[in-house]
Amino acid sequence: MLWVDKYRPKTLDKMMVHEDIALNLKKLVTEQDCPHLLFYGPTGSGKKTLIMAVLRQMFGASAEKVKVENKVWKVDAGSRTIDLELTTLSSNNHVEINPSDAGFQDRYVVQEIIKEMAKNRPVDARGKKGYKVLVLNEVDKLSREAQHSLRRTMEKYSASCRLILCCNSSSKVTEAVRSRCLNLRINSPTEEQIVRVLEFIGKKEGLQLPPGFATRIAVQSNRSLRRAILSFETCQVQQYPFTSNQAIPPMDWEQYITEIASDIMQEQSAKRLFLVRGKFYELLINCIPPVIILKRLLSELLKKLDAELKHEVCHWAAYYEHRMCLGQKAIFHIEAFVAKFMSIYKAFLIATFG
Template sequence: MLWVDKYRPHTLDKMVIHMEEAQNLKNLVSTGDCPHLLFYGPSGSGKKTLIMALLRELYGPSAERVKVENKPWKIEAGSRKIEVELTMVSSNFHVEMNPSDAGFQDRYVVQEVIKEMAKSRPLDIVSGNRKYKVLVLNEVDKLSKEAQHSLRRTMEKYSASCRLILCCNSASKVIEAVRSRCLSVRISAPSNEDVMSVLRHVAKKENLVLPSSLAGRIAHHSNRNLRRALLSFEACKVQQYPFTENQTVQTTDWELYIAEIAGEILSEQSPKRLFQIRQKLYELLVNCIPPEVVLKRLMLELMKKLDSELKHEVCHWAAYYEHRMQQGQKAIFHLEAFVAKFMSIYKKFLIAMFG
């Protein structure tokens, strides 16, 4: 078992990080009822861990007895019927799913699938006479606006038998109508000191000697993403043990690949090079690297080698195309548009500088 799963806290009492949020959730459960909840915060901050600890608080250890299934659904979409297959994680008390996996059909998933799940009551009520089932919906910020409006209606109609726990990275991408019907819980990214504290705790449990300098580099390299920090720590253990003070922290393949793409963009600005870059961006997307992450990382790699007078303009266009990406469906168009815009800006700068 990976350390990130092995040392995951299973109860709200054991939450070393986000203790205040855990205590607030515990107080909420003790009142006897639980509203719809919206957990939001950056990746690797602990949202899923808190949600699972909350479910255990609500229903006891049975909430952790889950099964994973790929379930096919036949859904009526207007005058036609469509088939959607979704991966679901479920127990007797909750169902966890990612409706945005259905793509442009996410509206029908929210209308039909969630409605069907909301109708069924928990099979085994053991804790506090709770007569509602919990639906955990991941990545709600990636749902279309139509799907989010459908979600709002579902929340109202089935509130007696169903509670929704929504999870996303950015609450600003969730419509106000949905946000206003939920109790929002902001989960901030852990500080570098918090990450180092968790790394030292895991090292102690594993009987490892972890140098402070290496713990600091792992924390810095993880960019306050606790999941990534633990995976990097385990990779360092596999790479070399005993640890050394100057041991390097491995960079992921996709980060190296984006750095390579940035170098190619800076070395040549032409339609031919743009076509080559497009193929490489496709490869990143096919390997499930989120387009927002690709755009942000690419911008950071380009900024490392730019003059200060260009940085503001490049940041402006990166934000512009990131916003357009959220509104559109085909991420590759917006990634390619950003690269083309950057090439245009950089080429003009080189011509002005060197003629």
């Protein structure tokens, strides 16, 4: 088992990061009827860990007894019936889904599937009716229509269902949905907190850490605890005992994007564009989010550019990122950005060197 899963806190009492939020959540769940919750914050900050700890606080160990189902739902879409395939992670008391997986049909997921799930009210061993919890991931990627439908579901089924929403940015969630939830901002852990977690794992694994080694991993992790733990385990696999000057290897996908950036800088042509397109497909197939690919590529390109070009390149990166969020085929927009960059950079080289 990976360390990131092995040492994931199971309860709110054992949180080494976000202890104050965990304490408040414990009081909220224990002392009163829990409201709808909205967790938002950057990737790797610990949102999912907190949500699973809240579920365990609510329902005990049964919250961990989950099954994964890949179901096809028949949904009435006016004049026709459409089939929607969704993967759900469920226990007796909760269901976790990602409605944005349905793309432009996400409103049907909210209107029909979530409504159907919300109607089924669980009954405990004493015959008392409880409530079911629906965990919805990536709600910031839902369309406006889906979010409006979600608001109505939250109001209508509040007696039998609680929603726990999870997203990276609350600004993309409508005010109507936000106002019906208790909003919890989950900040990225500080480098000191990450060092504390790495030292705890090292102690549990019986590892000797050279002075400053955990700090270097924390700095390179960009305040993502998940990434820091994965890097720590990678270092242990590659070389142990650790040395004070041991290199912290970058993630494979980051190294791959660095190579793509070098390819783009070396040659600006249709042939080279076709070559990097294949590499982008490799990243997308391996589930690297397209927005992350675009941001990382921009970061690598900016390192190699003259100051006078940086502003224009950033403008076009933002333009194509916005279009990517509106569209469905991410590869088109990533490729369009690369083509635009090649055009700008080639014109700059011709103007500079003739």
